[in-house]
Amino acid sequence: MNTTPTKPGTGHSPPQPPAAAPHPPPRRGRRSSSTVSPLLYLFPVPALVLYAIFFAVPTFQAFQYAMTNWDGFSAAYDNVGLRNFERIATSDDLFRNALTNNLKFVLVVVVFQTLFALILAILLTVNTRGSVMLRALFFFPTILSSVSVAFIWKFMYDPNFGLINSVLETVGLDGLTGAFLGNPNQAIYWVAVTQVWFHAGQMMVIFIAGLQQVPKEMYEAAEVDGASRWGRFRHVTWPMIAPATAIVMAYTTIQSFKAFDLILGLGGNPPKQSMDILSTRIYAGFTNSEFGYAAAESIYFMVVIALITWAQRRIVRLTQAGAQ
Amino acid sequence: MTKAFSQGMHRRDLLRLLGIAGLGSLGVSCAGPGSTTNSDDAAPEEGDVSGAISFAHWRAEDSDVFDEIISDFAAEHDDVSVRQDISPSNDYQSTALQRVRSAAIGDAFTAFRGAQFVDMASAGLFADLSEQPFAQNYQADLITAGQSDGRQLGFPYQLVFNMPVFNVDAFEDAGISEPPADWDGFLDLLDKLASAGYTPMAWPGGEPGNAGQLINSMVMNNAPSEDMFTGMEQGEFDATDDWFVTTLKQYAELRPFFQNNASGTAVEPAQQMFAEGEAAILATGSYHIAAIRDLGAEFPMDLISPITVGADEVQFRGVHNATFILGVNTASDNQATATAFVEYLSRPEVAAVYADGTGQHVTVEGVEYTSPDLQALAHWLDQPTILAPRFQFNDLDMRSAIEDAAIQVVGGKDPEQAAADAQRIVEQRRA
Numbered sequence: 001m002n003t004t005p006t007k008p009g010t011g012h013s014p015p016q017p018p019a020a021a022p023h024p025p026p027r028r029g030r031r032s033s034s035t036v037s038p039l040l041y042l043f044p045v046p047a048l049v050l051y052a053i054f055f056a057v058p059t060f061q062a063f064q065y066a067m068t069n070w071d072g073f074s075a076a077y078d079n080v081g082l083r084n085f086e087r088i089a090t091s092d093d094l095f096r097n098a099l100t101n102n103l104k105f106v107l108v109v110v111v112f113q114t115l116f117a118l119i120l121a122i123l124l125t126v127n128t129r130g131s132v133m134l135r136a137l138f139f140f141p142t143i144l145s146s147v148s149v150a151f152i153w154k155f156m157y158d159p160n161f162g163l164i165n166s167v168l169e170t171v172g173l174d175g176l177t178g179a180f181l182g183n184p185n186q187a188i189y190w191v192a193v194t195q196v197w198f199h200a201g202q203m204m205v206i207f208i209a210g211l212q213q214v215p216k217e218m219y220e221a222a223e224v225d226g227a228s229r230w231g232r233f234r235h236v237t238w239p240m241i242a243p244a245t246a247i248v249m250a251y252t253t254i255q256s257f258k259a260f261d262l263i264l265g266l267g268g269n270p271p272k273q274s275m276d277i278l279s280t281r282i283y284a285g286f287t288n289s290e291f292g293y294a295a296a297e298s299i300y301f302m303v304v305i306a307l308i309t310w311a312q313r314r315i316v317r318l319t320q321a322g323a324q
Numbered sequence: 325m326t327k328a329f330s331q332g333m334h335r336r337d338l339l340r341l342l343g344i345a346g347l348g349s350l351g352v353s354c355a356g357p358g359s360t361t362n363s364d365d366a367a368p369e370e371g372d373v374s375g376a377i378s379f380a381h382w383r384a385e386d387s388d389v390f391d392e393i394i395s396d397f398a399a400e401h402d403d404v405s406v407r408q409d410i411s412p413s414n415d416y417q418s419t420a421l422q423r424v425r426s427a428a429i430g431d432a433f434t435a436f437r438g439a440q441f442v443d444m445a446s447a448g449l450f451a452d453l454s455e456q457p458f459a460q461n462y463q464a465d466l467i468t469a470g471q472s473d474g475r476q477l478g479f480p481y482q483l484v485f486n487m488p489v490f491n492v493d494a495f496e497d498a499g500i501s502e503p504p505a506d507w508d509g510f511l512d513l514l515d516k517l518a519s520a521g522y523t524p525m526a527w528p529g530g531e532p533g534n535a536g537q538l539i540n541s542m543v544m545n546n547a548p549s550e551d552m553f554t555g556m557e558q559g560e561f562d563a564t565d566d567w568f569v570t571t572l573k574q575y576a577e578l579r580p581f582f583q584n585n586a587s588g589t590a591v592e593p594a595q596q597m598f599a600e601g602e603a604a605i606l607a608t609g610s611y612h613i614a615a616i617r618d619l620g621a622e623f624p625m626d627l628i629s630p631i632t633v634g635a636d637e638v639q640f641r642g643v644h645n646a647t648f649i650l651g652v653n654t655a656s657d658n659q660a661t662a663t664a665f666v667e668y669l670s671r672p673e674v675a676a677v678y679a680d681g682t683g684q685h686v687t688v689e690g691v692e693y694t695s696p697d698l699q700a701l702a703h704w705l706d707q708p709t710i711l712a713p714r715f716q717f718n719d720l721d722m723r724s725a726i727e728d729a730a731i732q733v734v735g736g737k738d739p740e741q742a743a744a745d746a747q748r749i750v751e752q753r754r755a
Binding site (some may be wrong): 071091160178179 | 533583585
């Protein structure tokens with residue numbers, strides 16, 4: 001597309017500010033912007049090759065393997081069409097159980113992690129020495145390895161030697177002691193508590209970055225208009241940190257689906273059914289020499305994450321549009 | 325094409341190129357999976373023993389003993405070195421097959437008995453050791469777990485007793501002098517221990533891998549056959565059969581004798597309770613004795629299995645497992661040295677070093693144990709013990725479902741409901 005400069009004061013273009021330099025005349029022989037030197041197309045080739053080798057090919061292969069009964073090591077295998085997908089959807093209680101656990105886990109983690117991260121961020125946005133120190137303190141768990149975190153919390157939850165039951169017993173609340181990870185109805189929620197502790201500080205940092213971008217003038221204007229503290233949060237802060245919230249929620253969701261090492265650390269390999277989530281289920285498939293079936297599970301896994309992330313983004317947009 | 329390049333390339337051309345590249349990727353990815361064929365390679369009986377090899381295994385706790393053995397092995401040969409490639413047992417269970425197959429590690433390697441050995445044998449990883457003269461060093465009835473299609477592909481090295489360990493002093497303290505003859509006798513024994521102030525049994529119900537060991541003893545007389553779980557896998561038996569429901573009901577009877585909230589206890593705290601003398605029995609296996617000693621326990625230990633039937637129906641007194649299957653990798657380019665290393669480990673005097681250093685019995689014949697713990701347990705080598713039933717499962721999900729049923733019963737679930745839920749998984753896995 002060629003651009004022809006319009007004379008000031010003529011045509012439909014708005015008047016140019018006087019200080020603006022005039023557009024340079026088009027160079028002679030300049031190519032159309034849709035046509036570039038062919039050599040330029042060579043620049044992305046290394047990246048594309050890497051992308052193809054490490055992303056595109058394995059993704060396509062996952063689809064292909066998903067339609068086989070390949071065991072992961074034999075040269076022989078059968079094409080089974082969509083049978084793996086059908087079996088997962090209709091007659092695999094273990095997959096359904098892992099999906100249910102995962103959804104419970106994601107829900108609890110996304111809600112509480114986002115909430116705690118936001119509260120901490122609001123409290124620590126100001127750049128005082130104390131805030132900076134507390135930010136570092138809350139961020140600290142993030143730099144630990146998930147195996148260490150699992151090890152620490154495994155002993156926190158231990159019913160006989162664990163810190164939680166010991167404290168409860170010491171203060172006379174014996175009735176509240178429990179088996180924690182050993183209780184099949186509660187285990188996944190206790191894992192969620194660990195996950196929130198592990199990553200809330202990380203999400204807090206994203207929120208702080210978002211909050212520090214909100215212009216102070218907007219709060220002053222809202223205050224002049226008589227907005228209460230809640231009103232300022234609802235009509236100024238919340239809409240302005242929409243991008244940060246979307247990032248936090250999407251990242252937390254994906255992180256929750258992939259809380260693989262934390263689960264294995266807390267629950268062993270393979271974990272009990274009460275702690276099994278999709279990523280550990282898929283891993284169990286590979287361990288059980290069912291590569292084809294595990295590949296089909298991976299594809300379901302991908303679809304579930306995509307759907308939930310999309311739904312979340314819609315919800316965040318809608319709630320924040322409503323708040324404006 | 326020359327013309328297009330000389331005149332510049334349009335976006336459409338680029339999209340075409342990307343499309344072609346994408347289709348190319350698709351084509352590449354459509355290449356069939358799997359590249360291994362079964363190998364009938366026999367390990368060399370002779371050859372140049374030199375160079376570097378890798379020994380892949382999962383027992384980090386044995387690395388010092390292996391270092392000592394490797395050092396002695398290297399002293400016998402010029403220019404030989406052996407590197408230990410150790411992965412945690414869970415990772416080894418999951419990834420060893422792929423890593424050993426690539427020959428990146430494991431010129432000599434080990435396998436778990438059961439599903440992993442079967443898969444590795446199917447993948448052709450094991451060189452045939454049937455004709456190796458050192459095969460005669462092993463106790464023949466203990467190395468069947470390393471056979472496939474009539475060939476001796478590997479040698480199970482460790483002899484483990486997967487049955488509860490008890491504190492001999494605590495039993496004496498509770499006035500128990502004889503092992504129980506039947507199920508009532510066993511419950512009475514636990515009752516006496518509780519009355520004497522002990523937690524009768526420490527059981528790591530929070531960790532399926534260790535919690536599952538108890539099922540070996542619980543089913544050994546209820547279903548006194550070495551292939552009951554194989555039969556379950558193949559559809560001959562169900563989890564809702566009387567023998568298994570009875571087993572789960574007996575787990576329910578054991579509830580008051582485990583530590584509080586046993587279904588959430590990890591293995592380390594259970595070991596701690598036992599090592600400190602708080603619990604009288606640790607319901608895991610002899611493989612934990614060395615760890616108990618490391619925790620400072622000085623009391624004498626022995627093994628005891630719950631007898632779940634009447635005195636006249638008892639067929640087995642305990643459980644054993646022959647595992648840590650030593651093999652030579654067919655993909656190795658230094659099979660002669662790897663075979664020589666396996667041969668070295670198979671010598672009685674070397675196996676004795678391993679046994680005493682690790683607190684494990686071995687399947688090699690003629691070994692003289694000097695460790696007091698191994699000497700104390702040596703009488704079990706002559707007792708009627710069953711090959712650990714839980715390792716008969718080749719389907720790990722099915723095994724987990726069965727073991728999880730027992731854990732849930734201890735946690736309070738109705739045994740019949742637990743059996744029915746497990747059966748549902750069993751049926752789905754058979755399909």
